[in-house]
Amino acid sequence: MGEVAANIEALRAAVAEAVAAGAQLVVAPELATSGYVFADGEEARAAALRRDDPRWEAITADLPDGVVVVVGYAEDAGDRVFNTAAVLTRSGRLGDYRKSHLWGEESRFFAPGDAAGAVFDTPVGRLGVAVCYDNEFPEVPRRLALAGAEVLALPVNWPLVDRPAGERAPETIQAMAAARSSRLATVIADRHGSERGVAWTGGTAIIDDDGWIAAAAAAGGAGPVVATLRLRHPGDKSLPPHNDLFRDRRPDLYT
Amino acid sequence: MGEVAANIEALRAAVAEAVAAGAQLVVAPELATSGYVFADGEEARAAALRRDDPRWEAITADLPDGVVVVVGYAEDAGDRVFNTAAVLTRSGRLGDYRKSHLWGEESRFFAPGDAAGAVFDTPVGRLGVAVCYDNEFPEVPRRLALAGAEVLALPVNWPLVDRPAGERAPETIQAMAAARSSRLATVIADRHGSERGVAWTGGTAIIDDDGWIAAAAAAGGAGPVVATLRLRHPGDKSLPPHNDLFRDRRPDLYT
Numbered sequence: 001m002g003e004v005a006a007n008i009e010a011l012r013a014a015v016a017e018a019v020a021a022g023a024q025l026v027v028a029p030e031l032a033t034s035g036y037v038f039a040d041g042e043e044a045r046a047a048a049l050r051r052d053d054p055r056w057e058a059i060t061a062d063l064p065d066g067v068v069v070v071v072g073y074a075e076d077a078g079d080r081v082f083n084t085a086a087v088l089t090r091s092g093r094l095g096d097y098r099k100s101h102l103w104g105e106e107s108r109f110f111a112p113g114d115a116a117g118a119v120f121d122t123p124v125g126r127l128g129v130a131v132c133y134d135n136e137f138p139e140v141p142r143r144l145a146l147a148g149a150e151v152l153a154l155p156v157n158w159p160l161v162d163r164p165a166g167e168r169a170p171e172t173i174q175a176m177a178a179a180r181s182s183r184l185a186t187v188i189a190d191r192h193g194s195e196r197g198v199a200w201t202g203g204t205a206i207i208d209d210d211g212w213i214a215a216a217a218a219a220g221g222a223g224p225v226v227a228t229l230r231l232r233h234p235g236d237k238s239l240p241p242h243n244d245l246f247r248d249r250r251p252d253l254y255t
Numbered sequence: 256m257g258e259v260a261a262n263i264e265a266l267r268a269a270v271a272e273a274v275a276a277g278a279q280l281v282v283a284p285e286l287a288t289s290g291y292v293f294a295d296g297e298e299a300r301a302a303a304l305r306r307d308d309p310r311w312e313a314i315t316a317d318l319p320d321g322v323v324v325v326v327g328y329a330e331d332a333g334d335r336v337f338n339t340a341a342v343l344t345r346s347g348r349l350g351d352y353r354k355s356h357l358w359g360e361e362s363r364f365f366a367p368g369d370a371a372g373a374v375f376d377t378p379v380g381r382l383g384v385a386v387c388y389d390n391e392f393p394e395v396p397r398r399l400a401l402a403g404a405e406v407l408a409l410p411v412n413w414p415l416v417d418r419p420a421g422e423r424a425p426e427t428i429q430a431m432a433a434a435r436s437s438r439l440a441t442v443i444a445d446r447h448g449s450e451r452g453v454a455w456t457g458g459t460a461i462i463d464d465d466g467w468i469a470a471a472a473a474a475g476g477a478g479p480v481v482a483t484l485r486l487r488h489p490g491d492k493s494l495p496p497h498n499d500l501f502r503d504r505r506p507d508l509y510t
């Protein structure tokens with residue numbers, strides 16, 4: 001919580017571990033550089049990074065070519081602070097997405113973004129990015145898939161909520177359904193353990209484009225979690241012999 | 256398959272059994288009066304019912320006041336046949352919804368409807384109705400909930416598909432997610448057994464407005480399945496203390 005230098009070093013080491021395991025796309029949790037449970041806006045601002053902060057170099061300097069890293073962070077944007085996800089490669093920053101659906105007390109610390117998820121062209125394909133509560137609005141993964149996203153990177157911080165015995169976290173179920181509805185593989189990176197009395201779900205998981213869990217964190221929730229996703233041809237939403245998940249839509253009727 | 260008189264008698268008996276168990280809303284599967292696996296359009300037409308067919312009386316005549324029954328049927332609409340769900344009470348027919356997302360070979364037998372689900376005012380509240388594949392388009396349950404549906408009646412015929420060991424049917428996961436996203440309790444009535452070589456999922460289940468399974472058919476899939484749903488105040492989508500599932504939407508960003 002608030003220990004930015006230590007968090008960046010932990011990120012650097014975790015990304016290196018994932019890359020050593022063969023990962024081409026690495027996703028870290030929401031607000032991974034800062035912590036989540038801020039006491040006030042000043043604390044959030046103190047832990048915020050500018051996009052051009054030289055400390056980003058520590059995470060990207062040793063990346064192999066073609067590897068993409070998505071990291072949630074508190075973004076210092078001058079007059080405002082955002083809950084943002086950075087899309088990074090060694091050769092350059094591909095972009096940033098600012099969370100637009102703010103949960104809980106986040107509006108005390110962050111301004112809302114002005115897009116409902118975003119899509120970036122990356123070395124691993126067209127990459128959708130959303131942050132945590134964004135994905136509980138089914139419109140978000142849907143619109144990213146319709147915009148051509150092949151994989152969704154989803155940094156989250158899921159506070160642990162009650163669920164019936166034997167059930168997955170509800171947010172996981174929502175992500176599985178969204179993945180299947182739009183054939184959108186989804187890489188979830190969650191916080192684990194607890195922070196200032198908030199227990200986390202530890203829901204880190206990789207969901208394939210049929211909506212099934214390809215790999216998930218063991219009990220406790222620690223990463224890294226690594227899986228190989230075999231994606232269909234980009235944009236192929238066909239359900240042979242008669243159907244297609246996108247062509248069967250009736251957008252004229254969705255008003 | 257095609258034995259309309261026998262199917263209506265089976266429906267009458269099943270509805271009476273559910274009512275005797277205390278049900279106020281009874282949902283039967285898609286195409287419950289006709290069978291599903293038609294060989295050709297002539298067979299579908301031969302098993303179709305007009306809305307004013309006197310045989311509907313057999314299902315409704317003995318209903319207690321206030322009970323609502325939703326039945327999937329092949330609708331003879333003169334020049335066209337639709338895959339329709341009827342919303343019935345003893346004192347009158349409240350309406351019909353024609354499936355608009357046709358799956359598999361259905362377009363050989365049925366014309367598509369011109370609405371993506373529908374909402375009816377009934378003695379059990381504002382009732383959303385969709386049919387099977389409709390609900391795999393997240394836009395459908397979402398728009399019904401936004402239109403005020405408190406409960407979704409979902410007649411389905413889910414052909415059994417592969418799934419990982421220990422997982423629920425994918426359509427169930429999609430319905431759970433949709434229910435939670437919009438706080439929309441969902442009553443699924445599925446076919447079971449098999450028909451002309453098509454094995455059915457037997458996914459009959461009642462999902463509460465948090466997206467959890469309140470009751471589900473036992474192995475084999477036979478009904479009736481009965482549960483008491485405790486619904487929140489109609490239209491209450493609040494997530495205290497800071498959030499609201501609907502007010503937190505950013506529809507301006509969903510284009």
